[in-house]
Amino acid sequence: LSFYFRQVSGGDDEIQQLQKALLDYLDENTEIDASLVFSRKFYIAQWFRDTTMETEKAIKSQKDEDSSEGTHHAKDVETTGQIMHRAESRKKFLRSIIKTAPSQFSTLKMNSDTVDYEDACLIVRYLASMRPFAQSFDIYLTQ
Numbered sequence: 001l002s003f004y005f006r007q008v009s010g011g012d013d014e015i016q017q018l019q020k021a022l023l024d025y026l027d028e029n030t031e032i033d034a035s036l037v038f039s040r041k042f043y044i045a046q047w048f049r050d051t052t053m054e055t056e057k058a059i060k061s062q063k064d065e066d067s068s069e070g071t072h073h074a075k076d077v078e079t080t081g082q083i084m085h086r087a088e089s090r091k092k093f094l095r096s097i098i099k100t101a102p103s104q105f106s107t108l109k110m111n112s113d114t115v116d117y118e119d120a121c122l123i124v125r126y127l128a129s130m131r132p133f134a135q136s137f138d139i140y141l142t143q
Helices: 002-007 014-028 035-068 073-099 102-108 117-129 137-142
Strands: none
Touching (some): 014 035, 014 073, 035 073
16 A cells, blocks of 8 residues: 555645555456446545535534634635635546446556455555544544
8 A cells, every 4th residue: 555655656646546446446356346346436426515514514513613713714714725726636536436437447547456345445455444433433433
C-alpha cells in the first residue's frame, strides 16, 4: 500500500487516488464476478453520501462555533469555503466516474498492473478504517 502511495503522487488527495485504484480493480474483474458491478456502484454511492454527510457536519460545527465565538467570523467563512470546495471536487470526481461507461473507464486507469487482489483488499481495509464507525469502534464497545 505504501508502494502505491509513492506511485500516485499528484494533485489529488491520496484517498481519491485509492478510490480510483479500487474502482479500476472492480471494473477490470467484472467479467469474472458479476457482483463486482454492484460493489462498484455501492462504493461510488457510499462515498458520495459520505462526502455530503461530512460537509453537513463540518458546516454545522462551523455554525456552532460561530454562535459561541463571534470574533473568528472571517476565518470561519474561509474554512467553510474550503470545506465546500473540497466537497465539490470530490463530488465532481464521483460524478465523472458515474458518467463513465465501464468500457471507457479502462482509459482512466492509473497503474492497473500494480493493483491486484491483495492490494485491493488493503485499499478496502484502509478506506473502511477511515469511516466514522471504524474510528469510534472502541467507544461503542465500552458502552
